[in-house]
Amino acid sequence: MGALKEIPSYIEHHRLALKLKPILVGELYLARKLKFPVFIFRNGIFYPVISEGTFPTKDIITTLIRNSYREVYLYPEDISEIKANLENALIKITRSLSxxxxxxxxxxxxxxxxxxxxxxxxxxxxxxxxxxxxxxxxxxxxxxxxxxxxxxxxxxxxxxxxxxxxxxxxxxxxxxxxxxxxxxxxxxxxxxxxxxxxxxxxxxxxxxxxxxxxxxxxxxxxxxxxxxxxxxxxxxxxxxxxxxxxxxxxxxxxxxxxxxxxxxxxxxxxxxxxxxxxxxxxxxxxxxxxxxxxxxxxxxxxxxxxxxxxxxxxxxxxxxxxxxxxxxxxxxxxxxxxxx
Ligand SMILES: [Fe+2]
Incomplete structure (x- = not known):
């Protein structure tokens, strides 16, 4: 991962802390086009790692896992979509397993x-x-x-x-x-x-x-x-x-x-x-x-x-x-x- 970009304003950071929720890095595989950026949380600070309007690529997800990030932080709208995609994918594979x-x-x-x-x-x-x-x-x-x-x-x-x-x-x-x-x-x-x-x-x-x-x-x-x-x-x-x-x-x-x-x-x-x-x-x-x-x-x-x-x-x-x-x-x- 390249140099991390810090969130510039303290107020903005505080707002993020109230809004963002964690999911597992692996769950990003179920994401489609993101409405908002994805953040990691390190030493009390949020850093954006994936931009809004993009798809999390396999490379990014693998890099996050290799860097020992267990969770990433997203806006609730993106999380709801990922969770729904995960449930649907699980139901689909369960039905067609054989x-x-x-x-x-x-x-x-x-x-x-x-x-x-x-x-x-x-x-x-x-x-x-x-x-x-x-x-x-x-x-x-x-x-x-x-x-x-x-x-x-x-x-x-x-x-x-x-x-x-x-x-x-x-x-x-x-x-x-x-x-x-x-x-x-x-x-x-x-x-x-x-x-x-x-x-x-x-x-x-x-x-x-x-x-x-x-x-x-x-x-x-x-x-x-x-x-x-x-x-x-x-x-x-x-x-x-x-x-x-x-x-x-x-x-x-x-x-x-x-x-x-x-x-x-x-x-x-x-x-x-x-x-x-x-x-x-x-x-x-x-x-x-x-x-x-x-x-x-x-x-x-x-x-x-x-x-x-x-x-x-x-x-x-x-x-x-x-x-x-x-x-x-x-x-x-x-x-x-x-x-x-
Ligand atoms: Fe146990």
């Missing part, structure tokens, strides 16, 4: 769904948005089961989008989970679909955490509590609003139980596991395991990615005693998935 090239369609759907998930995070109480997410991802799960051989391809293509981890992590962990479940042949198709959905929707409760907390390396006790409650928030946000049975909502509610178990094993936590009998099933374990594998092997703003071996060391301690056979299958699967 028509044409499965690699292209699947990749496009994953990208649009992840961008739409950002909207759900911004408006977690909006029923229409949540239903669109649910129906589209459920439809996608059927498509992914039919096209299971492409799951590693879809996974790697989504990692290349450079979405913020809060948006990519749910889909990445669910793609990997589904890929593994296909190899062990222990579940019916409907169970695969529901486990995929539970895994994908498990972090919706993160929407109640303020954006700036995600990239902080050190959190105070209150923030730690906020993060550790997100699984409960997910359950509360979803219960009664989506057609997913209690079993799967319970998996969502306890999707971090392995982390608690590890803390107990390490003697760092005295807390007793709640609802132990309902939680410690193989389904809950696998949903939790793939969340951990993806989180550990992906970079975060405050740390580098860790190796698969480091992730497996941790997971071994969490599940190998209870599920030795599944753990062995997991090691074989992950080495193949990451081509090691």
């Amino acid at each position: 028509v044409g090239d499965p690699l292209e369609n699947g990749t496009k759907d994953l990208k649009l769904l992840s961008l739409n998930l950002a909207g759900v995070y911004q408006n977690p109480h909006n029923d229409d948005l949540l239903m669109l997410q649910f129906q589209s991802s459920q439809n996608l799960s059927k498509f992914l089961i039919e096209n299971k051989k492409f799951l590693p391809y879809y996974y790697h293509s989504l990692t290349k989008e450079n979405f913020h981890f809060t948006l990519s992590q749910p889909m990445l962990s669910s793609l990997m989970l589904l890929s593994f479940l296909n190899t062990i042949h222990a579940f019916h198709e409907k169970e695969l679909e529901n486990l995929f959905m539970a895994s994908y929707l498990k972090d919706i409760g993160m929407s109640l955490i303020p954006d700036e907390k995600y990239d902080q390396k050190v959190l105070n006790e209150r923030d730690k509590q906020l993060f550790s409650n997100h699984a409960d928030y997910s359950f509360d946000l979803l219960e009664g609003r989506i057609p997913l049975s209690k079993n799967y909502l319970t998996i969502i509610k306890h999707h971090h139980f392995l982390n608690d178990k590890l803390l107990l094993l390490l003697g760092k936590e005295q807390k007793k596991l709640q609802d132990k009998d309902t939680v410690l099933g193989i389904e809950s374990t696998l949903v939790a395991v793939f969340d951990i594998v993806v989180a550990m092997t992906s970079p975060r703003p405050y740390r580098k990615s860790q190796s698969l071996y480091q992730a497996l060391e941790i997971i071994k301690r969490m599940m190998a005693d209870d599920y030795p056979q599944e753990f062995r299958a997991l090691v074989v699967f992950l080495k193949q998935f990451f081509k090691i």
Whole structure:
């Protein structure tokens, strides 16, 4: 990006602060001709980066992402149009997913769904948005089961989008989970679909955490509590609003139980596991395991990615005693998935 142009007047800047709203940089792909300029916000100042009356080009969007801009700021009129275009594009691809090239369609759907998930995070109480997410991802799960051989391809293509981890992590962990479940042949198709959905929707409760907390390396006790409650928030946000049975909502509610178990094993936590009998099933374990594998092997703003071996060391301690056979299958699967 060239030199940034500052907004000249203080009053003008103040007016912008009241008017502009953020969207994800990736959502600019859904923009047509812009009525107003697009801004970035840095050190308390708005800088225009795309002019009014133009289209955001792929080059500009890629440059913004490479420069670590997660959000851009737009006038509400342009945002409404982009959000409507995104919803329409998602509905269109959902309806025609099986028509044409499965690699292209699947990749496009994953990208649009992840961008739409950002909207759900911004408006977690909006029923229409949540239903669109649910129906589209459920439809996608059927498509992914039919096209299971492409799951590693879809996974790697989504990692290349450079979405913020809060948006990519749910889909990445669910793609990997589904890929593994296909190899062990222990579940019916409907169970695969529901486990995929539970895994994908498990972090919706993160929407109640303020954006700036995600990239902080050190959190105070209150923030730690906020993060550790997100699984409960997910359950509360979803219960009664989506057609997913209690079993799967319970998996969502306890999707971090392995982390608690590890803390107990390490003697760092005295807390007793709640609802132990309902939680410690193989389904809950696998949903939790793939969340951990993806989180550990992906970079975060405050740390580098860790190796698969480091992730497996941790997971071994969490599940190998209870599920030795599944753990062995997991090691074989992950080495193949990451081509090691
Ligand atoms: Fe989570």
